[in-house]
Amino acid sequence: MKILLVDDEQEFVTALAERLTLRDMDASVATDGEMALALIDTDPPDVVVLDIMMPGMNGLDVLERIKSIHPGIPVILLTARGATKDGIQGAKLGAFDYLIKPIDIDELIQKLNEAI
Amino acid sequence: MTFNFKKLLNIKEIFQMLTEVKSSEERYQKLRRNMRILMIGLTIFPLSMMAVINYHQYQRSLREEIITPEKVLANKTRHSFEFFLKERLSLIKSISYFYSYEQLSDKETLNHILYTLKKEFSGFVDLGLINGTDGHQLCYVGPYTLEGKNYAEQSWFQELMLRGTYFSDVFMGYRKFPHIAIAVQRLEKTGHSWIVRTTIDTKMFDNLIAAMGLDADGDAFVINKEGIFQTDSRLYGKVLERCPLKISNAGYATYVDERKDPNGKDIVITYTHLTYPEYTLVIVKSRSTVLKTWYALKSDLFLVFLISSILIIIVVFRLTRTMVYRIKVADQNRESAFRELQHQHKLSSIGRLAAGVAHEINNPMAIINEKAGLIKDIIEYTPDFAQKDKFLPLVMSIVNSVDRCRTITHRLLGFAKRMEVEIEHLDVNELLKEVLGFLEKEIFFRNIDVSLELAENLSAIDSDRGQLQQVFLNILNNAMAAIEDKGRIIITTWEKNINGVAVSIQDNGCGMSEETCHKIFEPFFTTKKEYGTGLGLPITYGIVKKLGGDIEVKSKEHEGTTFNIFLPKNQFLKNGAS
Numbered sequence: 001m002k003i004l005l006v007d008d009e010q011e012f013v014t015a016l017a018e019r020l021t022l023r024d025m026d027a028s029v030a031t032d033g034e035m036a037l038a039l040i041d042t043d044p045p046d047v048v049v050l051d052i053m054m055p056g057m058n059g060l061d062v063l064e065r066i067k068s069i070h071p072g073i074p075v076i077l078l079t080a081r082g083a084t085k086d087g088i089q090g091a092k093l094g095a096f097d098y099l100i101k102p103i104d105i106d107e108l109i110q111k112l113n114e115a116i
Numbered sequence: 117m118t119f120n121f122k123k124l125l126n127i128k129e130i131f132q133m134l135t136e137v138k139s140s141e142e143r144y145q146k147l148r149r150n151m152r153i154l155m156i157g158l159t160i161f162p163l164s165m166m167a168v169i170n171y172h173q174y175q176r177s178l179r180e181e182i183i184t185p186e187k188v189l190a191n192k193t194r195h196s197f198e199f200f201l202k203e204r205l206s207l208i209k210s211i212s213y214f215y216s217y218e219q220l221s222d223k224e225t226l227n228h229i230l231y232t233l234k235k236e237f238s239g240f241v242d243l244g245l246i247n248g249t250d251g252h253q254l255c256y257v258g259p260y261t262l263e264g265k266n267y268a269e270q271s272w273f274q275e276l277m278l279r280g281t282y283f284s285d286v287f288m289g290y291r292k293f294p295h296i297a298i299a300v301q302r303l304e305k306t307g308h309s310w311i312v313r314t315t316i317d318t319k320m321f322d323n324l325i326a327a328m329g330l331d332a333d334g335d336a337f338v339i340n341k342e343g344i345f346q347t348d349s350r351l352y353g354k355v356l357e358r359c360p361l362k363i364s365n366a367g368y369a370t371y372v373d374e375r376k377d378p379n380g381k382d383i384v385i386t387y388t389h390l391t392y393p394e395y396t397l398v399i400v401k402s403r404s405t406v407l408k409t410w411y412a413l414k415s416d417l418f419l420v421f422l423i424s425s426i427l428i429i430i431v432v433f434r435l436t437r438t439m440v441y442r443i444k445v446a447d448q449n450r451e452s453a454f455r456e457l458q459h460q461h462k463l464s465s466i467g468r469l470a471a472g473v474a475h476e477i478n479n480p481m482a483i484i485n486e487k488a489g490l491i492k493d494i495i496e497y498t499p500d501f502a503q504k505d506k507f508l509p510l511v512m513s514i515v516n517s518v519d520r521c522r523t524i525t526h527r528l529l530g531f532a533k534r535m536e537v538e539i540e541h542l543d544v545n546e547l548l549k550e551v552l553g554f555l556e557k558e559i560f561f562r563n564i565d566v567s568l569e570l571a572e573n574l575s576a577i578d579s580d581r582g583q584l585q586q587v588f589l590n591i592l593n594n595a596m597a598a599i600e601d602k603g604r605i606i607i608t609t610w611e612k613n614i615n616g617v618a619v620s621i622q623d624n625g626c627g628m629s630e631e632t633c634h635k636i637f638e639p640f641f642t643t644k645k646e647y648g649t650g651l652g653l654p655i656t657y658g659i660v661k662k663l664g665g666d667i668e669v670k671s672k673e674h675e676g677t678t679f680n681i682f683l684p685k686n687q688f689l690k691n692g693a694s
Contacts, residue, residue: 009479015486022493053475080478081471081529100529101478102485102522 001116002026002043006036006062007051007078012101019105025112033057037065044070047096047115049108051078052086060089067094074115078103144440151436159428167421171414178410186386186399186406187370189328194370194388194397196324197338201393204298204316205281207237212302212312220245220255220312227257239316241295248277248301248309258315276301276311283393286318286346286355294318294346294355318355321347328399335400338390341365346395351377363387363396374403459637459657466639470528478525481518488514527652539578539687544609544617545570547581551588552607555596562601569608574617577685583659584683590656591621591679598625598677616665616684624676633671663687 003025007013013029020027028045030036033056040048048066052059063075077090077098087098096115099108211220211229219225226243233240242258251268267273276282282299289295299313325336325347337349343359345352352360360378363385364371370388377383382403389396404411492511495501552559552566559566595605604624612618628636628643635641637657660667664684671677 009483012479012483012486015483015490019486019490019493022490022497080482081475100526101482102518103482104519105489 001047001112002028002045003112004028004030004036004039004045004048006030006033006048006054006059008032008054009051016105020109023109033059033062033065036062037069040066040070040073044073046073047112048073048075049078049112050075050095052090052098053080060086060093063090063093063095076108076111076115144444147443148436148440151439152432155432155436156429159432160425163421163424163428167417171417174413174417175410178413182406182410183372183386186372186384186401187388190370190386190388190397190399193324193328193336193399194390196327197321197395197397198390198392200320200324201283201298201390204237204239204314205283205300207233208298208300208312208314209281212300212310217245217302217304217308217310220310223255223257226255230257233314239318239320241289241315241317244313246299246311246313248303248311254310272297272299285340285344285393288356289315289317318347330399331401331405333402333405336398338395338397339363341394341396351400359398361385361398361400363398365389365394365396456661462639474525474528477521481521481525484514485518485522488518527655540581541576541578542581542584543574543576544584544619544683545574547584548588548607548609548619551585551592554589555592558596562596562603564596564599564602565604567604567606569606571608571610571617574609575611575685577617577683578687579663579683580659583663587656587659587681588619588621590652591681594652595621595623595625595677595679598627599623600625612682615686616682619681619683620678621681622676622678627673627675627677628671629673633669636669637667 003020005013005017005020005027006029007016008031010029010031013031017027017029028039028043030039032054036048036050039045050059050062050066054062059077063077066073066075071094074096075090075094077087077095078101079086079098080101090098097111099111215225215229220229226245230240230243233243242256242260242262244256244258244262245254246252246267247254251266251270251273253262253265253267256262272282272284276299280301280303282297284297284299286294286296295315295317297313297315299311301309301311303309321338325338328336330336335349335351337352337359338346339359340346343363345355345357345359348355349359368389368391370386373385373387375383375385377400384401384403384406386399386401387396488511492508492515495504495507495511501507548568548570558564592605596603599605606620606622608620608622610618610620632643636653639654657667660681660683664687666682668680669677670680
């Protein structure tokens, strides 16, 4: 399973990628929206895990772009706010689900499996 | 009373009392009492003043009006008496002038004169001629044989000598009829003096009294200056008896006097003195007859006063009761609205703060979580990791702590959540069973006795399923925390009224003090020390209120706690209710 993790918190996203790799998943990392979109264009993943709160282009904008170019790729949103407004907005834009940070790795894996 | 008045007149204080907001029952009682005293005082006082003034005014004018005719009657009758007596006196005087001593000494002539008097004037009984010097009866015509009798030593003779005329008091004369004697002295220029004396019966007195036309309970009589009856009295005795009423001799006017007679009867006495002889004419009437009009008016006045007072008191009592009740309700509404507002305000500011804090903490927490998770993964995935037994528990401790933090921040976020309410038609009984399903394991392991007393045919309500689940879950969690293993929880549902249903969750746990009870819906108040966030019940409260319901708690230390939740059937009622 090819997963793209998008988050501006590099410490968080690299550790998470490493953990998923340990579980035999192909996890790549992007630390901002442009980078993520570029990666998706060159090598489309099976699923994208996307943080909503990012400087520059935020998660919801990135989600919109992904959905317009690759509507088939499921996106799981991450948020530290737990604000459901974001969740609802995400769902409207076609997100598969959303998780609140800090996340439980098992829960994430479960959602990833559901998404594919 | 003066103290009260002083207090009552302090308007400022009264208005302060009226506008004060302090909802103790005592205050309302005081307010009600003061309003009553004030209002009754303000109305009854002028009414009483008016009544008293009217009373006196009427009494004065009516008394005059009532008494004047009595005086007029007395005067008229007195004049009749005086006229009658003067007429008799003049007759005798005329006889003494018209006839000479010699003529009057002739029995024939004297007899003729008496005959004429009897014929023309009523009442004459006898006629006699007495020697003015020695008091010797010279000639006499009449029913007695008085010729030759000497009057010189008698007191009337002395008086006659002094005044020239004489009226006797009434005495029992001929045939036991009351009579009076009239005597006139004639002094000739020669110095020769002689006296003409006559007796007349007093039947005429009775006629004069009868002419007054008194009522059945009225009485009129004549007394002399010693208080001896000169005529019969219907009420107080016969002629020549002593009058039991004390009548003053002094004065020449006509007097009206109110008093009690010897029989204890209230009477009005009108009396007037005859100038000569010294008689007093007395008219007695019963007070109730004389003052009949006044009594009627007085009782009317009193009745009007009484009825008005009663009406005022009734109206004031009802009015103050209603007013104070309204004030009380308004106070309560204001207070509860204020409390509600304060609570909402507190919740929303805490919500914002919580969301901010949670967000700031969640990001570093996520890093700790992932780093620790990675360490854990490395330890687990590396075969024969040196000191695995030492590192793994350490890392697990970090992961668990993060987990605990996560629970807290997630709750904080949940608290801040202002999720749109999703209304659906649901059965509260079913929902409760669902929620109990989540707790099944714990209930089983702790051997908790959960009894359901759910109302059959409980009306379905329109509400938010997810939020209600959270409400019941929160309360059940609290209940389970409060009870020991093998404790008991009773869940009851019933139809509260036409507008809603009620759920009660009762436990037999440790209960709470009254103080705790008051604070449990306050954010950040917890008794669970380390594990509580103090947000569970405030969230519950917030949700129930948001759904248009109400929640109340009753608790007793060491006996248990009961939560009662009321939920409206329709959401549109919520706006009307809040």
